[in-house]
Amino acid sequence: MDVVALLEKARADGIQIEVVDGELLIEATRDKKHWLEKLRPHKQEILANLEGVDVDANSENVEEDHSCVSVNAYRTFPIHCLQGVVGEFVAAAAKAIGCDAAFIALPMLCCLARAVGNSRVIRLKATWVEPAILWAAIVGKSGSYKTPALQAVMKFLEKPQARAIAEHKDALQQHEEDKAVWERAYATWKQDKKTTEPPPSAPPEPVLKRFATSDCTIEALATLLAGQFDGVLVQRDELAGWLNGIAEYKGGKGSDLGHWLACHSGASLTVDRKTGAIKFIFVPRAAVSLLGGIQPGILRSAIAREHMQDGLCARMLFAMPDPRKVVWSDAVIDPRTEAAMTELFDTLFTLEPQVNDEGESEPLPMDLTPEAKATWVEYFNRHRAELVDLDDDLAAAWSKLEAYTARFALIFQLCSWAEEEAKSDIIDEVAMSAAIELSDWFGHEAKRVYGLFVEDQGDRERRELVELIRRKGGSVTPRDLMRCCRRFKTSKEAEVALQELVEAGLGSWEFDDHGGGRGQPTRRFTLVDSVDSDTNAVNPEEKPITVSVNGVNGSPKHLNGQSPGGAI
Template identity: 40%
Template structure:
C-alpha cells in the first residue's frame, strides 16, 4: 500500500531531498523558488509547510487531492484526533507604540501556538497584521528608562520573567528568525545583552540580533547561560535557581560581540526582497495584492507607486530637516527588467490612478473648451457692437472670457520647452510616467547636436524642484519662468539598453545618481487565477486622489489672484530627528570609502531617505493612520521607514552599478546565476547547455558551473530520483538561506492565523500536521 508521503511526492517529480525531508515548488501560488517543505511524521502522516503562507487546503486543492489522502493509516489517525481540537487562548501580549497605543497583540493558545491580531477601530480585532508598524515588545518601557541596559530575549514570556526581577528586556513578535532592522533602530545608543535560547534556532537568532545592532547599539554582548537545559531559555534558567546578581555578573564578564569572518561569493550580486512591511498598510496591501495578481516582484509596483504618490503631493508639502534644508516630495524611479518580466503591468497598475485622473481632467477641459468657444463668439459679437456704438455710448467694453487651462498631472514624452508652459499652468507639479524611459533619456540635447547644454541640464536642476527658465524663438510668451519645477519620474528600461541609456555622460553628470534603481531577478511566469480585489484597487486610487487635493500655503501679494505658493512645512519630532542624524552620520561614513559614480549615487540617496519618509508620512495621513503623531510632524515610524527603504535602494544601486561596469566573465556568471534562480535554484549540466545559448559548446557549461561552486555560489548534490529510471543526475543547487525549516519539536510554535483557525491542521514546529 502506498504511503501518504509517497502519494504526495508522486505529484512532485522535481522535489529536492533535504536533511529534514523534501523541498518543492508550491502549486498554490506562483512559486519561482521552492517554498513548500514536505516531511513524514512519526505516525506516517504528512508534514507540510508553505513558507509563502498557503494553507494546506490550498495546496491539496491545487494537486487535486483530498486532505484524507495525506492522513496517516487509520489506526494511527485515531490517535491523531487530538490534533484537530481548536486551540484555546491562555494569555495575550500587547505591543504598543511610544504613546502606549495598541499596535497589535500576540495571543498564545493551548497547545503552544500563537496568532497575531490588530485593533479594527471598532472595539474588535482583525486577525491580519499586514502593514502594522514593526516595534519591539515593551517599547514605552524602553523609552522611559534610557539609562538601563536592555536584555534581548526570544519571547514575551522571557521579557516578563526578567521584568519580575527588575531588569529591562524586550523581544520581537513571532520568535526566532523574525528580528528586523526596525527593531534595532529602537536600541540605538543602548547597552544590549542578548540571551539566546539553548538550541540552534535560538543561537542563530541571537547572532542575527547582535549583527543587526553593530554600529547602532553602544555595546552588544551575547551571553550563553550556563547549565541551561536543551531548548531552555532564561525563564527556565531563573526557575532552576538563577538570580539577577548572577545574570548581571555573566553579562559584565561577557566580551563585546564581534561578527565572525565568513567567506562571501566573489560577486556580491544578491537581490534582497523589497521591504514591503515598511510601507503603510493601504499601500503595502495594494503592492502585495498587485504583485501576486501579476506574478511579478513587489518592487515592480512599489517604486512606481512611491513616485506616483510623490507627484500627487507635489509642491503642497516639504520636510524641513533644519532651517536651511527643506526636502521636496520629488522621486525619480527606474526599474530595470527584461521584456516579458512583467515590469509593464506593474508600472501600469501603479500609475493607473494618475492616468484615470488625467482622463477625467481632459474630459472636463473638453467641455470647458466648448463653453469657451461659445462665450468667445458671444464676446466677439458684443465687442463689435460696442465698437459701433462707442461714439454714442459711454458703456465699458464687454469682458473677455478666460480661456480654460487643462489641469495636468502627468506627461509622457516631452521636451523641456514643451514642459515649461504646462508647469507654469500647473505649479503643483507633474509625473513623467513612461513605460520605457530609454527614449526619454536619449532625447536629451537632441536639438543641440549632442554638445550639451540642452534638456539634460534643466532636468538635473528639476530633481531638486529648482527654478526653470526657458527662452523660446516662437510662442507667447517668449520667456517662460517657472518658480519651482516639481516633476517626479517613473518608468522602466531593459538591461540591454541600460548601459547605453545611462552611459558615461549621464553617470558623470549625476543624472544616473538621481534615480532610485531596482533590478529584481526574473521570475518564471506561471498562469494564476489570482486577481486584485477591486476594493484594494479603489483604496489605492482614493489614496492618490486625496493626496492630489492637498493645498500649499498661499501668500497673497495684492487684490488680484497673484501670489506665491509656499509648501506647508512638515517638521521632525525629536525622536525622528535623532534617527535622521544617526542615519546621516552612518551614511556619511559609508560614503567616505566610496569613489566616482557610487559616491555620487550615495550623495543623492542621503536625501532620498528624507524624501521617502515625507511620502510615507503623507500616505499615513491620507490613510487615516491612527498611530500618526501629527499631520504637521513627521514621526519616528515614518523616518525609520524612509531609512529602511533607502538601505534597500543602496543594495540595488551597488548591484546595478556593478552590472554597468562588469567584465564579460562576471556578466556571464551573473546571467547564469539568474537563469538558475529562474529555474527553481537547481539545474543539471544538460539543462544549462539547452537553456543558456552562450554555454552550449561541449564542456563550457560544466566549467561555468564549477566556477560557481568555486566562488561559493552553490554546490553539487545528487538528485532525489530520476524520472526515467536512469542513474541519479548530478544536480547543482544555488546556496539559499533558511529554505528548510528547523526541527523545533517541543518548542513554542509561532503560527499564522489561518493555521490556528483551521480545524483540519495542527502545528508542530514549523509544520502543518494532517
C-alpha cells in the same frame, strides 16, 4: 578570541561545522544566522583548528574579493515599508500580474509623489527642504511584465485625468459663450469714440489640468508647468528615448540636462523660445517626477560614462529583480483594495499649498517630531560614514539617497494622513523609520545595477549564469545546466563554468546521494545565496543554510553581509 571556546558555543547551539575538501561548511537555521557573522572573522583560525592548516601560510588568500559586484543577490522588496492600503495593493497587484513587487512599488511611489506634488515639502532644518519628487526605473528583460505593472498603477492618475478632461470640455464650451459676449462688448467699446473706459478684458482660456504626460521635451513641460503649480509625472514605457535624448544639443540651444536636473530638485525653470506667441517661460517650482521601464542591456548602453558623471544616473531609483518563472494564477486585486487606493489618491489630491504674503503659492513645510529627528540624525551619520568608502559613482548615488529618504518620509506621512492614521503637518518616527529602511534597499539595488555599467563580457556571462541558477532554485548539476542553457553543448562544459563560479566565491560543490537510494552520487553546484532565491517569499520555511566559507571570503560587495547565506 579563543576559537576553541567559540566553536564549542556554536556547536552547543546546534550549529554544524565541518571541513569538506578543504572548504569550511557551516550549517545554521535562519533563526541562528547570527552565528555566521560571529564565525566569519575567524575562518582561517577555525580551519587551522579543525585541519591543522598553517594560518600564516594561507594569509595571503584572506584578501577580500570585490570582483562580484554585478552578481549581488536581489533582496526582497520591503513591502511592509508601504503601510496600510498602499502595501496591500502592491502585494495584490504583484500577485495578480505575476511580477516582482518592486515593479508595482516603484510606479506606486512615483504616482503618490505626483499626488502630493508641490503642496508639501519636508523640512529637515531651516535651510534644507525636500519635495515629493521621485525618478524611478524598473529594469527587466522583455516579457518581465514591466508594462502591465506600470498600467496597474497609472490608472490612479488616469481616473482623475478623465474627470479633468470632462470638466475642461465643459469649461471650453462656457469659454466660447463668454468669448462671444466679450467680442460684442469689445465691438461696442471700440465704436464709442468718446469713452474713457478701458477695453473689456477677454475671458481667460481654460487650462486642462495634467496629472501625467509622455511628452518629455523641456519646452512642452515648461508650458504645461506654467499653467499648474502642483507639478506633473512624466511616464514612459521605455526610458531609453529619454536617456538618449537628454544630453543632445538642440540646434545651438545646448542640452536639456540642466533643465532636467532643476526639475529633480523642484527648482525654478526658465525656457527661452524663438517661435510662438510667448517667447519666455518661467516656472518658479518645476516639480517633475519621472517613471519608466528599461531593459538591462539598453540601460547599460544608454547610461554610458556620460550620465554616470553628469549626475543623472545618481538621481535614478532602480529596481532590477532577478528574472522569474511565471505560472498561471487566477489571483485578482480585491475591488475593495482598489477602491480604498482610489480614495487615498483622491484625498492626496485635495492637499493645497500655502499662499505667501505676495499672494503666491508655495509648498507648506512639514517639520520632524523630536523622535523622527533623532532617527534622521542617526541615519544621516551612518549614511555619511558609508559614503566615505564608496567609489565616485556609488558615492554620488549615496548622496542622492539621503534626499530620497526624506522624500519617502514625506510621502509615507501623507499617505498615513489620507487613511486617517497620522497628522498632516508633521513627520513622525514611524514614517521616517520606514523611509530609512526603503532607502537602504535602494542603496543595495544601486550596487547591483551599477555593476552592469562596469562588467565585461565575462562578467555578464557569469551574472546571467548566476541568475539562471537562482531561477532553478539556487542549485543545479552540470547535466541540469546543459539541458536548460544552449550555451553548453556538453555537461563537461557546464561543469567547467560552474567550477569558475566556485573559484569566484559564488557557490560550492555538494554530493547528492539521492537519499541513500540507488544510483551514483551526483555532484551538485549550490549558490551561496540560494536561500534568498525566492524573492517574494513572505514566510520562508526554516531551512538549513550551508555556506562555503572558503568560497566567500566575507566580501561585503557580494551580499553586503545581510542574507544568511552570504554572511560568511
